[in-house]
Each structure stands twice: as C-alpha cells, then as structure tokens.
Amino acid sequence: MDILANVALGLGTALTPANLFYSFAGVTLGMLVGVLPGIGAMAAISMLFPLTFYIDPTSAIIMLAGIYYGTSYGGSTASILLNLPGEPSAAVTALDGYPMAQNGRAGTALMITALASFFGGSIGIVLMMLFSPAIAAAALQFGAWEYCALMILGLVASSAISDGSLAKSLAMVVLGILFGTVGIDIYSGVYRFQMGVPELRDGISLVAFAMGLFGFAEVISSVRGAAHGAPRIQSVTMREMLPTRDDMRRFLGPALRGTALGSALGALPGTGPTIASFMAYMAEKRVAKEPERFGKGAIEGVIAPESANNSAGQTAFIPTFALGIPGTATMAIMLSALMMQGINPGPSMMTDRPEMFWGLVMSFWIGNLLLLVLNIPLVGIWVRLLSVPYGVLYPAILLFVCIGVYSVKNSIFDIWLALGFGLLGYGMRLARLPVAPMVLGIVLGPLLEENFRRGMLLSRGDIMGIFDRPISASVMAVSGLLLLWGLWRGLRDRRRAVARAEGS
Amino acid sequence: MKQTLFSLGLTALTALLPAAASAFPDKPVTIISTSAAGSPGDVVARLVREAMSEELGQPVVIENRDAAGGALAIDELLGTEPDGYHVLSTGAGPIVFAPLLQKAVDYDVSALKPVVMLAALPTVLVANPSLGVSSVDELIALAKKEPGSIAVSSGGNGTPTHLASELMKQLTDIDILHIPYRGTSAAATAVLSNEVGISFSGPGHVVDQINSGDLVGLVVNDTKRLAILPDLPTAAEVGLPDFIVQGWFGFFVEEGTPDEVIDMLSSAALKALEDPEAVSKLDALGFTVVGSGPAEYQAYLDKNIALWDGVIKAAGIEPK
Amino acid sequence: MRNMDYTDVVAGALLALIGIAASGYSFAHYDLGTLLTMGPGMFPFALGLILAGFGLIIALPAVLRSGSLPNVEWRALLFTFAAVSVFALTVERIGLIPSAILMSVLSVLADRRGTLKRMAGLAVVLPILASAIFIYGLGVPLDLVAWGR
Numbered sequence: 001m002d003i004l005a006n007v008a009l010g011l012g013t014a015l016t017p018a019n020l021f022y023s024f025a026g027v028t029l030g031m032l033v034g035v036l037p038g039i040g041a042m043a044a045i046s047m048l049f050p051l052t053f054y055i056d057p058t059s060a061i062i063m064l065a066g067i068y069y070g071t072s073y074g075g076s077t078a079s080i081l082l083n084l085p086g087e088p089s090a091a092v093t094a095l096d097g098y099p100m101a102q103n104g105r106a107g108t109a110l111m112i113t114a115l116a117s118f119f120g121g122s123i124g125i126v127l128m129m130l131f132s133p134a135i136a137a138a139a140l141q142f143g144a145w146e147y148c149a150l151m152i153l154g155l156v157a158s159s160a161i162s163d164g165s166l167a168k169s170l171a172m173v174v175l176g177i178l179f180g181t182v183g184i185d186i187y188s189g190v191y192r193f194q195m196g197v198p199e200l201r202d203g204i205s206l207v208a209f210a211m212g213l214f215g216f217a218e219v220i221s222s223v224r225g226a227a228h229g230a231p232r233i234q235s236v237t238m239r240e241m242l243p244t245r246d247d248m249r250r251f252l253g254p255a256l257r258g259t260a261l262g263s264a265l266g267a268l269p270g271t272g273p274t275i276a277s278f279m280a281y282m283a284e285k286r287v288a289k290e291p292e293r294f295g296k297g298a299i300e301g302v303i304a305p306e307s308a309n310n311s312a313g314q315t316a317f318i319p320t321f322a323l324g325i326p327g328t329a330t331m332a333i334m335l336s337a338l339m340m341q342g343i344n345p346g347p348s349m350m351t352d353r354p355e356m357f358w359g360l361v362m363s364f365w366i367g368n369l370l371l372l373v374l375n376i377p378l379v380g381i382w383v384r385l386l387s388v389p390y391g392v393l394y395p396a397i398l399l400f401v402c403i404g405v406y407s408v409k410n411s412i413f414d415i416w417l418a419l420g421f422g423l424l425g426y427g428m429r430l431a432r433l434p435v436a437p438m439v440l441g442i443v444l445g446p447l448l449e450e451n452f453r454r455g456m457l458l459s460r461g462d463i464m465g466i467f468d469r470p471i472s473a474s475v476m477a478v479s480g481l482l483l484l485w486g487l488w489r490g491l492r493d494r495r496r497a498v499a500r501a502e503g504s
Numbered sequence: 505m506k507q508t509l510f511s512l513g514l515t516a517l518t519a520l521l522p523a524a525a526s527a528f529p530d531k532p533v534t535i536i537s538t539s540a541a542g543s544p545g546d547v548v549a550r551l552v553r554e555a556m557s558e559e560l561g562q563p564v565v566i567e568n569r570d571a572a573g574g575a576l577a578i579d580e581l582l583g584t585e586p587d588g589y590h591v592l593s594t595g596a597g598p599i600v601f602a603p604l605l606q607k608a609v610d611y612d613v614s615a616l617k618p619v620v621m622l623a624a625l626p627t628v629l630v631a632n633p634s635l636g637v638s639s640v641d642e643l644i645a646l647a648k649k650e651p652g653s654i655a656v657s658s659g660g661n662g663t664p665t666h667l668a669s670e671l672m673k674q675l676t677d678i679d680i681l682h683i684p685y686r687g688t689s690a691a692a693t694a695v696l697s698n699e700v701g702i703s704f705s706g707p708g709h710v711v712d713q714i715n716s717g718d719l720v721g722l723v724v725n726d727t728k729r730l731a732i733l734p735d736l737p738t739a740a741e742v743g744l745p746d747f748i749v750q751g752w753f754g755f756f757v758e759e760g761t762p763d764e765v766i767d768m769l770s771s772a773a774l775k776a777l778e779d780p781e782a783v784s785k786l787d788a789l790g791f792t793v794v795g796s797g798p799a800e801y802q803a804y805l806d807k808n809i810a811l812w813d814g815v816i817k818a819a820g821i822e823p824k
Numbered sequence: 825m826r827n828m829d830y831t832d833v834v835a836g837a838l839l840a841l842i843g844i845a846a847s848g849y850s851f852a853h854y855d856l857g858t859l860l861t862m863g864p865g866m867f868p869f870a871l872g873l874i875l876a877g878f879g880l881i882i883a884l885p886a887v888l889r890s891g892s893l894p895n896v897e898w899r900a901l902l903f904t905f906a907a908v909s910v911f912a913l914t915v916e917r918i919g920l921i922p923s924a925i926l927m928s929v930l931s932v933l934a935d936r937r938g939t940l941k942r943m944a945g946l947a948v949v950l951p952i953l954a955s956a957i958f959i960y961g962l963g964v965p966l967d968l969v970a971w972g973r
Contacts, residue, residue: 346712
C-alpha cells in the first residue's frame with residue numbers, strides 16, 4: 001500500500017540520529033518554555049527559530065514543530081498548578097484543572113492532561129497521514145458564512161462555560177467581544193478605540209489580556225489567603241498521582257469528543273487551538289450528566305479541552321502543507337524557517353519532498369511519545385512546586401508574567417495592558433463576574449464580525465445568504481436547537497421547582 | 505541569539521589587520537526590524553545578516569519589533585545615537601503607506617536616511633480557474649461586461665494588496681468588488697477556495713497552485729519576469745506598463761549618521777547580496793534582488809511615494 | 825437606607841456605563857453604515873447597547889436583595905500594582921537585573937507576612953533566574969544592566 005511506503009520513508013527520515021535529536025530538543029524546549037507564563041507556541045517559535053538556520057531543513061521543521069506542540073503540553077501545567085495559563089489555549093484547562101489541584105489532585109490532573117494530549121495528538125496525526133488532501137479540500141468549503149455560523153454556535157454555547165448568573169456570563173462574553181473590536185477595522189482601515197496609543201493599532205494582545213485576567217488577578221487575590229494557610233497538601237507518590245479507575249472510566253468519551261472537535265477546528269485555516277479547547281469544554285459540559293460538577297474539579301473538564309487543543313495543533317499542519325498557505329501566524333513562522341533555506345513552502349512540498357513531509361509526520365509520533373514519557377517523571381517535580389510557599393512563588397510569577405508578556409512583541413505597553421486587565425480581573429472576581437467567557441468573547445468576536453461583514457458583502461447585502469449554503473445552514477440549525485433546548489430546560493427546571501413548591 | 509565562535513574568531517582576525525580608515529565598527533551592530541519574525545522582510549534581512557557581519561567584522565544582531573506597525577522600532581532607532589550601530593530594517597508599510605494613510609504617524613519619517621535597498625517583492629495577479637479567464641485582457645473584458653461582479657481579495661483595507669486593486673481599477677477603468685481579509689494568507693486562501701474570483705498575492709503563496717492549475721496566473725506586477733514563474737508576463741507585456749506593484753525591503757539609519765559610516769553599511773550589505781547562495785534563495789522565494797545604494801534608494805523612494813500618493817488620492821481614500 | 829447587594833449593583837452599573845460609553849464613542853467617531861453594509865462603528869455600537877442592557881439586568885434585581893460586600897485586599901492590590909508598574913517603567917531604561925531587584929522588593933511587600941530575609945533572597949535569586957531563562961535562554965532583547973538610556 002502507498003501509505004505503508006510513505007510511513008517507511010517517513011520513519012527512515014525521522015529516525016536518523018540527527019532528526020531524533022532535533023525532535024527531542026524541540027519537544028523538550030517547547031514543553032519547558034510552554035510552562036512559562038505568556039510564552040506560547042508563537043513567542044517560543046519566533047524566539048527560537050534562528051537556531052534552525054544552520055541545520056538541514058527537514059531537521060529544522062521537525063524541531064520547530066516539536067517546539068510548537070511541545071508548548072501545548074507545557075501550557076496547561078501552570079494552568080493546573082497556579083491558575084495561570086501558559087498560553088491562551090490553556091486558559092480553559094484552568095477552569096477544572098486548578099480546582100483539581102486545590103483538592104490535592106494536581107498530579108492526577110497533570111497525568112490525565114498528558115494522556116489526553118497524547119490521545120488527541122495521535123488521532124490528529126492519523127488524520128493527517130490518511131486524509132490530508134481530503135481534509136484540506138473540505139476546509140476550503142468553509143467561507144465567510146460558514147465561519148460566521150460557527151462563531152454564532154460558539155456564542156450560543158458560551159452560556160455553558162461558567163456557573164452562576166447567566167446574565168453575568170453573557171455580559172462578560174459581550175465585554176470580551178467589545179475588547180476584540182479594538183484595533184484596525186480591516187474593512188475601512190479605521191483604528192477603533194485606539195485612544196492615541198500606537199500599540200493599540202494591532203488590537204489588544206491576547207497574551208497580555210489572558211495573563212492580566214488570570215495571572216495578575218490570581219496573585220492579588222491569593223497572596224493573603226495562601227500566606228495564612230499551610231502549603232497545599234498534594235498527593236505526591238506515583239500511586240496517588242495515577243488516575244483512578246473512575247478517572248479512566250470517564251476518559252474515553254470526553255477525549256473522543258474533544259479530539260473530534262479539535263481536529264475539525266484545527267484543520268480550518270480560520271480557527272485554532274484556543275477556539276477548539278473552549279468549544280470542547282462547552283460541548284462536554286452540555287453532554288455531561290452532572291454539569292454542576294464542572295468548574296469544581298471535574299476531570300472531564302480537563303480531558304476534553306486538552307485533547308482538543310492538541311489534536312487541533314496537529315491538524316493545523318494539514319492546510320499549511322496541503323495548501324502551502326499558513327493558517328496561523330505561528331505556522332507562518334515555521335514555514336519561514338524553510339524559506340530561510342531557500343525552500344518555497346507550497347503544496348508541491350508533499351510530492352517533491354515526500355521525505356520531508358512524511359519525516360515530519362512520523363516525527364510527530366516520536367515527539368508525542370517523548371512528551372508522554374518525559375511528562376510522567378516531570379509531573380512529580382511540577383507538583384512539588386506547590387510545596388514552595390506561595391509567598392516565595394508569587395513574586396516570581398509576577399516577574400515572569402511581565403517578561404513573558406513583554407517578549408511577545410518586545411513591547412512595554414503590553415505590560416501596562418496586562419496590568420490593566422489584572423485590575424479588571426481582580427474587580428471581576430470581587431463582583432463574581434466570570435473571566436473565561438470574556439476570553440471566549442475576545443477570541444470569537446473578531447471572527448464573527450469579520451465573517452459576518454464579509455458574508456454580507458459577498459451575498460450583496462442578503463442576510464439570508466447564511467441559510468443558502470448547506471454547511472452554514474446546518475450549523476445554524478444546531479445553534480437554533482441548542483437555544484431551544486436551553487430554553488426548554490430552563491422552563492422545565494422552573495416548572496419542577498414550582499411543582500415542588502406546591503407539593504410541599 | 506549569541507554569536508557563533510566563528511564570527512568571534514573573525515572579529516579577532518580583523519583586529520589584527522591594518523586599521524581601516526574609520527574605526528567603525530568596533531562593536532556589534534543591531535538591526536532593528538519593523539517586520540515580524542518570519543515575515544518576508546525578516547527573511548530578507550536575515551539572509552544578508554551573516555555575510556554583512558563577515559564584511560563588517562562585527563556581529564550583526566536582528567531585533568524584531570513589529571508592534572504598532574513598526575512605530576516602536578522606528579522610535580527606538582531615533583532614540584539612539586546616529587552612529588550606525590543601530591540600523592532599521594523596514595519596508596513600504598511604515599515608510600510609504602503609513603504616512604499616506606494615517607492622519608498622524610507616531611514617528612518622523614524624514615529623520616530616516618536610506619542606506620541600501622535590498623530586495624523587492626512584486627505581487628502576482630491570480631484568478632480562480634472557474635472565473636474562466638486566462639489573461640488580463642479577458643479579465644478586463646469580463647469585468648466590463650459584468651461590472652461589480654468579480655470579487656478581489658486583499659489583506660485588508662489600505663494594505664498594498666488592496667491598493668494594487670485600486671491601481672488596476674484606475675488603469676483599466678473596471679469595476680470590481682473589493683473584499684478585505686485579515687492578512688495576505690487569508691486573501692490567498694479565498695481565491696483558492698473560489699470565495700473571490702481574483703487576488704493579488706505574493707509569488708511564494710501561489711507559485712505551486714499556478715503550476716498545478718489550481719490558480720491561473722495573469723500578470724506579475726513588475727518590469728522583469730520572475731525566476732520562479734518564468735511564463736508569467738510582466739506588466740508591460742500585458743499592455744499596462746504602469747501596473748507595477750512592489751513591496752520592498754531595505755535599511756535606514758538615523759539622520760546625522762556620518763556619510764562614511766552609511767557607505768560602509770551600504771557596501772557591506774551590497775557585498776552580502778553578491779553571494780550567489782543568498783541570490784538563489786531570494787530568487788526561489790519570488791523576491792527580486794535590487795541592491796541599490798543610498799542615492800538610488802532615495803530616488804526610488806520618492807517615486808514610490810508619489811505613485812501611491814496618486815493612487816490613494818484618486819481612489820478617494822481618506823487618511824484615518 | 826435599606827440594605828442591597830451593593831456588589832452587583834455597582835458591577836452592573838459599571839458594565840452599563842462601559843456599554844453606553846462604547847456605544848456613544850462609536851456613534852460619535854465612527855461611521856455606523858447600515859445593517860446591510862456595516863461601517864466600522866456598527867458592531868461596537870450594538871455591542872455597547874447589549875452590554876448596557878446586561879448591566880441593567882445585573883444591577884436592577886440586586887437593588888431588591890441584600891448581599892455582602894467583598895473584602896478588597898488593598899495591600900496586595902497596591903503593591904502588585906506598584907511592582908508591575910515599576911518594572912514596566914524601568915526595565916528598558918536600567919536593564920533587567922536592577923529592574924527585577926526593584927520588582928522583587930516591592931512584590932514581597934504585597935504580603936503582610938513577607939520577611940526581610942525573603943525579600944533579600946528573592947532579590948538575588950529572581951534576577952539571576954530571569955536573566956538565565958529569558959536573556960541567555962530565549963534571547964529576549966533586554967539589557968542586563970543599562971545605565972543612562
């Protein structure tokens with residue numbers, strides 16, 4: 001079979017000592033750097049890509065790809081341990097990962113994260129091996145209305161992301177979308193809400209936004225409480241850290257659903273791991289039998305987003321290679337490492353340089369396996385980080401967040417921005433306003449506006465255009481059903497409550 | 505990134521050679537780049553960096569500061585001494601387009617002196633095959649027959665690819681529908697997926713698709729044919745000699761930098777461009793190697809600014 | 825005056841204000857366009873109104889119910905703010921090491937139980953750690969020490 005020959009060719013490339021080394025170096029660097037707050041895949045790759053100019057192009061892309069998916073393994077570590085996402089795509093993992101850590105199950109959360117990441121990553125790789133051209137062709141079916149419908153679905157589902165008041169949650173989504181409108185409007189060239197600050201032309205830095213809302217706000221509210229209490233007691237023996245049978249029984253469903261959503265959203269050039277992890281979390285909470293467990297340390301709330309963002313990380317390579325057009329800025333930097341060597345990255349790479357493409361794909365297996373193996377002993381070390389008194393830890397967190405935020409664009413303004421969002425985030429905690437919906441808003445909002453306006457332009461001002469196309473119409477139908485279901489459930493609960501009140 | 509032992513050794517070696525006429529450079533040179541890491545402007549600067557460092561006998565480091573459309577990078581440069589140890593690597597965006605399209609730019613373009621223009625990157629006009637056109641003439645005929653029906657994608661309002669479509673409208677008097685996207689990658693994907701009929705794109709994004717027939721190449725907006733797309737006619741060859749759209753990349757220093765220092769930087773960069781490996785890499789990526797010194801560069805800039813000023817005014821685009 | 829849930833009243837009112845401000849600003853400065861051909865102002869204008877609506881939905885019912893006021897950690901808030909501000913103000917001017925020392929000192933003050941020993945220890949360890957990871961490891965273009973810039 002053709003695929004077997006390709007696998008053999010790929011293994012031949014990926015298993016050379018040099019490429020094994022670069023894969024190992026890439027995933028290790030990526031994982032470690034991913035733990036640092038603010039330094040996600042994008043920042044890590046743009047800082048480390050000059051290292052690859054002097055090595056063979058295949059090795060270069062293997063190493064950069066390793067850094068890329070390595071960061072998403074590392075990104076969730078600080079989310080779980082310190083409620084401090086290493087990158088925006090890990091923000092949603094904090095929702096249940098951090099409560100797990102507070103319940104003394106940090107080790108289990110990290111283990112299950114590694115497993116879920118490996119699971120999602122592996123399926124993503126299989127899809128890439130078998131169906132790249134078909135998936136890329138399908139992704140091209142997604143136009144403005146399809147993206148628009150997808151964003152509407154995300155927003156309709158967003159009420160699920162946090163507990164408590166629906167009005168508060170929706171208000172935060174809207175506030176997040178509003179923050180997303182800052183910066184240049186691509187349709188008119190107008191700079192919105194720039195307020196004379198040149199740095200705001202590019203919009204609000206997602207990293208500064210997330211680091212402020214999560215990192216700074218968390219430090220302000222934890223300093224006092226944590227200083228009083230003893231260091232949080234954690235299960236640190238290997239046996240205590242291994243997921244329980246109950247945990248594993250809960251694994252497959254969320255992992256499969258997360259992977260399915262993640263693979264699909266990752267393969268679309270317009271969406272990526274952050275949207276994938278949020279969507280997977282919301283979907284998981286929707287299908288859960290006991291949604292009230294979410295937000296309090298439900299292991300499904302860690303499994304679903306982690307398998308989603310890692311599968312999305314892998315399938316994101318599909319449009320990049322099959323079309324030769326990078327879907328995200330991170331992919332663009334990765335391809336430019338090839339350009340530095342005079343290779344023009346295009347779809348012909350798959351046919352002209354099969355050893356590179358298949359070598360890369362097979363290196364994904366090796367990298368993901370290495371990450372899984374590396375993670376298990378590291379979990380013990382990370383968990384011990386929690387035995388460091390918070391009074392010593394938080395000054396380091398503040399400093400690292402500052403440098404991390406700065407390093408994304410070498411911009412001091414981003415530190416100020418993060419500080420502003422830190423104050424806002426602290427105020428929101430005091431008012432019991434949830435943060436996660438706001439992150440969802442700033443991620444989905446710009447895509448919604450952009451694609452809605454593009455759809456209107458393309459269908460010459462006919463809003464029904466969204467129902468004319470099969471994919472967008474189906475997605476809209478799902479959103480409609482979701483909305484009706486939510487209303488029906490609300491009514492049912494109210495009626496039951498009334499009935500109970502009458503019965504008593 | 506830290507310098508290699510090799511360049512340190514080289515530094516030691518040049519120290520032994522008879523002192524040059526000027527002491528410049530006796531410490532590392534920093535190139536402050538307005539381009540994001542990995543963007544075309546960054547690739548050009550990095551491709552000449554090493555050879556330039558050998559030529560100057562000092563390490564040359566690149567610092568990417570793309571925030572605020574390059575304003576931060578230019579401010580940083582203007583805040584240093586005009587001694588040639590800080591060099592700005594930039595392109596048409598911050599130098600030509602921002603001053604024309606923004607009511608107030610946050611930096612003083614006139615305080616920058618051109619050193620060397622390294623390379624240009626022309627756009628290529630491509631069409632989705634389903635549009636059924638195979639030449640610029642056919643495109644114009646179709647657009648005249650059905651005004652406003654052909655959609656053209658761009659990397660955003662006021663970006664070079666948008667202005668390229670405005671230039672085409674002005675040169676050929678056709679009516680096409682402009683659809684902005686966020687960045688040139690998304691704009692290229694849109695023509696590939698047939699969401700729009702035509703697009704202006706960097707050659708690198710579309711060369712494979714043109715060769716495979718997934719896209720139809722119509723014209724390269726340059727005076728010369730491209731090495732990677734030798735069959736694609738130039739602007740003059742399709743009868744529109746003014747249909748030239750080039751991004752360009754080069755170095756600047758702060759005004760007040762001594763002329764001999766500018767000359768040294770300029771000739772070191774020009775030497776770097778003579779390296780056949782660098783040239784072949786740039787060619788393969790669709791760049792045109794330019795290599796013009798300060799005076800020639802200034803003349804090019806004046807012409808380039810006048811061209812786009814005219815296009816922007818004629819299109820009625822107001823500064824924002 | 826009767827008791828009410830001041831937290832939600834204030835939060836809701838602030839959200840409503842932000843919403844109205846965003847709408848007003850968009851209306852005054854940007855072209856709204858029409859629903860069919862939206863201008864740059866339409867989206868933020870509409871969002872501002874929706875946000876204002878949600879603000880009222882949060883604030884109004886809270887007037888009728890009692891609630892407790894949250895405890896504000898003024899000390900932590902103040903010194904975290906000071907530490908980050910000082911870092912942002914100084915790091916490009918005096919370099920990472922002195923700036924990180926200043927930041928360590930200020931941030932330890934955020935904790936009422938912070939000791940002089942802890943302050944000294946962190947002021948030594950953190951700058952070294954940060955320089956090793958970010959400057960030597962990742963090549964962040966910051967000076968270690970830069971006087972007079």
